[in-house]
Amino acid sequence: MVDLSEFEDICPYTDEEAANALHKVASHPYIAAGSKFIFPDESPDFLSKLLLQVNSINDFQIMVMSKLVERVIATTVKNFSYDGVSNLVESKGKFLAMSNHRDIILDPAISNLVMFRNGIMMSEIAVGSNLITNDFIEALIRSNRMVKVVRGITARELYLSSRKLSEYIRLTITSGNSSIWLAQRQGRTKDGLDLTEQGLLKMLDMSGTKSFNENFAELNIIPFSISYEFEPCDIMKAREMMISRREKYVKQPGEDWASIMYGINQWKGNVHLNIGKPLSEQELAVAAMCDKNDRYQNIRHFVDLRVIDGYRLWNNNFIAYDLRNHTYKYSDRYTAEDKEAFVTYMEKQLDTVEKELNRDELRSIFLDIYANPIVSKQMLSMTF
8 A cells, every 4th residue: 555645735535535525515506406417317416315325436436427527428529539548458557648638627537437438447637726716626626536736836835846746646656556647738728739848747757766768667658639629618718818918817716617617518529539659668768868958858749749649630620720821721621511610600609708809819819729730730740
């Protein structure tokens, strides 16, 4: 049994803690609404009664969370597909899933559902502390194998917090206690460009006690790439980016929670999850031969290669690219009806934000969100 006592402020609840927390929130007013969504054919108090029966994190994930994600897929997804599961099976539970990040909750939730469907133990999930705004939310996400990533702290505090997080991730994976899901960057990708943050890789290396390539080899990084036909919270992302061009964007109270709920309920069309091959010993050896920051840049490129290559393009991406660039380059990838439907959807989304925001600029940003995955693939083909 691995001793995680020094990490109790950031690690998920124990089974006993999860059961106690979930029993307490079983009577919360939001539970009835959740029950109606997840279990529409059952009585309004079904979820409440179910939470009272939870005795472990596995109980909660199997009895509630997997049902929630299956329900989201059934009601907001046209077709859901995935590939690369064999890469997880071969890793025998010891891996760091480094994923692109398009939706706050659904990216890791869908990844865990794929693991559950294939008999693989679900991962712990690294989540920003900014999402823990009250006891109710904390009870739910820490009972769902959440690892807390502390945000909004001083530089000195950030160093100590990053070191502790790095040590926890390494110990959890190398001991075989659990795999971990980690976004490739802080916060969601808002512009459609999936790029790994170098600082994240430096954080992971902080806890290493061996050579550079051995430190990364024992983490067994497996890149994940999730692709949504309709980008979660697309108009909210476009609005934030537009405002950020002029002033520091300040989130309003409850904005993250609103994004979570919007992402869950929004129509997503087709969704695909690609699970890439782990970074190889040869790639890590190549990175290790470089100097200082170039080492991390190489690791970053190897992760980006798999994420971008594994990203599946949809009609909306090709339509947006042609509209944004005033071309017909990809006109063979969609029909006139497809284009008309996307334009109608886009204009409807643009109508939901403040009228004083410049419509043309907002439209360009919106189109970039959908067009940039194509730009990424084009750049990738020139880089590698």
